[in-house]
Amino acid sequence: MTPHFPTFEVIPAVDVQDGEVVQLVQGERGTEKRYGDPVSAATDWVEQGAATLHLVDLDGAFEGERVNKAAFEAVIDSVSVPVQIGGGIRTAEDAFELLELGVDRVILGTAAIENPDIVETISEEYPDTVTVSLDAKDGEVVVSGWTEKTGLDPAAAASRYEALGAGAILFTDVDVEGQLEGVNTELVSRVCDAVSIPVIASGGVATIDDIIALKDAGAAAVVVGTALYEGTFTLEDALSAVEREAGSA
Numbered sequence: 001m002t003p004h005f006p007t008f009e010v011i012p013a014v015d016v017q018d019g020e021v022v023q024l025v026q027g028e029r030g031t032e033k034r035y036g037d038p039v040s041a042a043t044d045w046v047e048q049g050a051a052t053l054h055l056v057d058l059d060g061a062f063e064g065e066r067v068n069k070a071a072f073e074a075v076i077d078s079v080s081v082p083v084q085i086g087g088g089i090r091t092a093e094d095a096f097e098l099l100e101l102g103v104d105r106v107i108l109g110t111a112a113i114e115n116p117d118i119v120e121t122i123s124e125e126y127p128d129t130v131t132v133s134l135d136a137k138d139g140e141v142v143v144s145g146w147t148e149k150t151g152l153d154p155a156a157a158a159s160r161y162e163a164l165g166a167g168a169i170l171f172t173d174v175d176v177e178g179q180l181e182g183v184n185t186e187l188v189s190r191v192c193d194a195v196s197i198p199v200i201a202s203g204g205v206a207t208i209d210d211i212i213a214l215k216d217a218g219a220a221a222v223v224v225g226t227a228l229y230e231g232t233f234t235l236e237d238a239l240s241a242v243e244r245e246a247g248s249a
Helices: 038-047 057-063 067-079 092-101 110-114 116-123 154-163 185-193 210-216 233-247
Strands: 010-019 020-023 051-055 082-088 105-106 130-137 140-145 168-173 199-202 223-225
Touching: 010 038, 010 057, 010 067, 010 116, 010 168, 010 185, 010 233, 020 051, 038 051, 038 185, 051 057, 051 067, 067 082, 082 130, 092 105, 092 116, 110 116, 110 130, 110 140, 116 130, 130 154, 140 154, 154 168, 154 185, 168 185, 185 199, 185 210, 210 223
Parallel strands: 010 051, 010 223, 051 082, 082 105, 105 130, 130 168, 168 199, 199 223
Antiparallel strands: 010 020, 130 140
């Protein structure tokens, strides 16, 4: 495991649309619930114990270019923990700009699928900074805001990007995303087994037990959005449970 995740982490999601924090159901526009200002959300999560923040420009993911740049710069200026950012990063230049701003990891989804060489290009300049986002629907990788199927197997794709220099894989199970109905550990486990770099799991976390199940499946970290924003459990309680489980292992 790289130094990014020396211990298992619970990472709050700060997904931004039109300058506001939102959560979508299965990534579909029009399903969003709004949760206010990104800087307030980010600083609150750090105060509650977040060791990393996961920022996504949802407008960028749909439009293909970064839209919420100002909001993210404000978040980066406001927190002292590592930040990973995705959504609308389509070129190596986009990635370099963010990394020079102080972002720790850039998350590439559609760009990495359409142009795998971009992973190598960025990694050569900034080693271990590229996280490739693999989103799976019905067991295959999807792109463009989860609207286009690629026919790629998530585990095989993860292995391919590791070989190109990816420092981590962000694996999202779209079938359970945003629904608070639980997780699918079988697919996560397959992706984790395929690579030696950290796998960050995302999608469907409804309970602290789901977090522990993903940890047991081999994930190095879990991104949690809706459950935290809806108050299903607190970040502190999740972190305490992970700590207890690690202590009893």
